Amino acid sequence: MAQTVGIGFCRRSLLCGAASAGLAAVLPRGGWGNPRTVRDHKLVAAVAQASIVGAAAPATQVWAYQGSVPGPEIRIRQGDRLRVLAENQLPQETTVHWHGIRVPNAMDGVAHLTQPPIGTGQSFLYEFDCLDAGTFWYHPHTKSFEQVERGLAGALIVEEAQPIAVDRDLVWMLDDWRLTPEAQISEDFGHMMDVSHAGRLGNTVTINGRVPEQFAVRSGERIRLRLVNAANARIFALEFQGHQPFVIALDGQPTEPYMPERGRIILGPAQRADLLLDCMGRPGDKFTVIDRFYPQQQFRLVDLSYDKGAPLRQSPLDASMRLPPNPLADPALQEAVRHTVEFGGGAMDPKLMRGMNRGGSGRSGMMSEMMDRMRRGAIWTINGVSVPGNEHAHAPLLTLDRGKSYVLDMLNDTEWWHPMHLHGHVFRVLSRNGRPNGRREWLDTVLVAPKERVEIAFVADNPGDWMFHCHILEHQQGGMTGTIRVA
Secondary structure, eight states: OOOOOOOGGGOOHHHHHHHHHHHHHOTTTTTSSOOEEEEEEEEEEEEEEOSSTTTTTTOOOEEEETTTTSSOOOEEEEOOOEEEEEOOOSSBBOOEETTTTOGGGSSSSTTTBOOOOOOOOOOEEEEEEESSSSEEEEEOOSSSSHTTTOOEEEEEEEOOOOOOOSEEEEEEEEEEEEEEETTTBBTTTTHHHHHHOOOOOOEEETTTTBBOOOOEETTOOEEEEEEEOOOOOOOOEEEEEOOOOOOEETTTEEEEEEGGGGGGGOOTTTOEEEEEEEEEEEOOOEEEEOOOOGGGEEEEEEEEEEEESSSSSOOOOOOOOOOOOOOOOOGGGGGEEEEEEEEEEETOOOOHHHHHHOOOOHHHHHHHHHHHHHHHHHEEEEETBBOOOSSSOOOSSEEEOOOOOEEEEEEEEESSSSEEEEETTTTTEEEEEEEESOOOOOESSEEEEEEEEEEEEEESSSSSEEEEEEEHHHHHTTTTTEEEEOO
């Protein structure tokens, strides 16, 4: 549990006071300002030690909130106000971004865009109402490709006023780590091979910060299992052998319950899925959860190990699986303004490859452009523009009128997957490659396959400058990021 703090902590930092003083000026009309209860927490980011791979190996030096990896699980009720004092004891500047939560722009935690970075020894007070129930998470937005990889991430759970009936409500924070033989985090952050290809894929996969062996279940119980992909780049495709999980929410937003295709739950970096898992195996049974996303790297994630005691019940719990909807504005599709967004660059960039295949001066020019991109770290583009590094304040990619509906027609003209995340908003996924989405899906991060075209729609109802970026954090660092302004 996070430590409870009082507002008196705010006096310790000018940054903290500035954030509080400016809050009233940035609250959207009709969105915030009438919380039922205020919940105070404290997050201290500092160097710590964690037993990631078990007692037989050395402890791993990590960066952690409150000394734990992942950070403390914050639970709050829908409609309550969350107030978090973030204190930085790291050797770098940092921030805290509240991923998927629709917050006022000043609370979004993006260094140089929505706030000054929190310097070493400084604090910042985040304060916002939790409008939507669901599964969210928090992490830095300063050198994210390094700070998240070192362990700075945690779950934020906003509970429904009347939760559905389950026997247990649990979070699995999925992550991977690139560890040395000494169980230490490899220091090759931002390596050009990672930036230009699939991102930083680790060699050690964890659930809640530990390499798991078994996950104990009881015959007959129903579990609400909240999956959070906190990895820098790894995409998961999980199969629960011997079980038929129902997906009831994606990215925190309720969906009509359904069984996923081929039983696989696919999660790109930053995506979440809430599952209902009816454990109907026999006492003493054991079933494996397998990841099958990368064909040459399939692995056993964990075993579901059934207790030998008597079943809790003989048949699945007879209770509704449907979650109540969140208060989202539905886009008016007939009136929506359309924008085309194209993602480019990366290794085997199709545009560069086409130029080189033409030969002659075209080939020479393309080779020169490729080398220049690598020198500048500008590997990826959105609409032909690359914005590498951590300076997130720059000219907006798009400027949208507040309150209007928009459709983004996104084309992934690269050879790589991209989980595209829009801050401050939630969007509907309308179609993929021209085929209408068969489900009414609301997301904040959409996984776009190589060469895929995806249409999303949303109401631009949250004013401010918002990041729009690939959540493979090395791709973001290498230029696949931009700003969408709502004014």
